[in-house]
Amino acid sequence: MTDPVQPAGERRPRKRVTNYGAGRVALLDAAVRVVARGGLRKLTYRAVAEEAGVTHGLVVHHFGSRDALIEEAVAHAIRSSLSSSAMDTGTGKADDFATGLAAMVESGPDLQAFQYELLLEARRRPELLPQLRALYEEYFAATRRDLSRLLSRPVDRGLSRLVFAALEGLVLHQLVFGEQDVTEEALTELRDLLRTLADERDGD
The missing domain is CATH 1.10.357.10 (Tetracycline Repressor, domain 2)
Structure with missing residues (x-):
């Protein structure tokens, strides 16, 4: 550009x-x-x-x-x-998980793009990694807390990273392709999956 x-x-x-x-x-x-x-x-x-x-x-x-x-x-x-950040809502309800994510991207695309630029640049400039790592550790922890409340059990690193990766992918795709409605549809599906996991836990 x-x-x-x-x-x-x-x-x-x-x-x-x-x-x-x-x-x-x-x-x-x-x-x-x-x-x-x-x-x-x-x-x-x-x-x-x-x-x-x-x-x-x-x-x-x-x-x-x-x-x-x-x-x-x-x-x-x-x-x-x-x-x-749209994470760590604190309600423990599947319907509230990652609410506002699509709107966050829509209202602040430059901030999201800045982060992705830094991720790529950090491969060439390792001195950027500590601050980026600190930021992403905050994201990982917030995702883990939200999931633990939602599922009413401790959540391991693998599941929390999987869910976060899905959210970050949605942010990146919306940033590049637009399609806020597709992000919302995907979040609805993700919430349904999490609700199913929570119900299975309650049934044990």
Whole structure:
């Protein structure tokens, strides 16, 4: 994907960032969008400044180095992902399992794309693995807790990873192909399967 060409003499209006805290978050959000579109290799001061509508110098002022920008963008994406996660509803009901997953993808596709870009980039840059591992351990644990409540028994790692892999695959497919309705249909089938597992356990 390429950026639209601006007509000669025209520039995108620049937004002034006056609050340090809010400005930093806005720049990190811009960094997430840059990576979602072009991968981590496209993450530069200039690209973030253009995306946020601010000066190149302001991005340098906030982060100091490209490595710091990458590190903080990853940490910001992880915090945002965990706060918007559709896992760990806490109700223990099959009907509530992974509710809001499709809507989460629809409302925040850049955040999801950013994570997948990081997964691929981590194969080339092992230094990204610790933060990614921490994020995914949170996902794995949330899935396991939700399943344990739903099935009324401890859930082993294999089952929780299997279910999480199904959810992550649905997120990726919706991100690429759209089709939110297909995601919802698949989630209905998954909930039916989990309900069957729970009923079998109750019948023992």
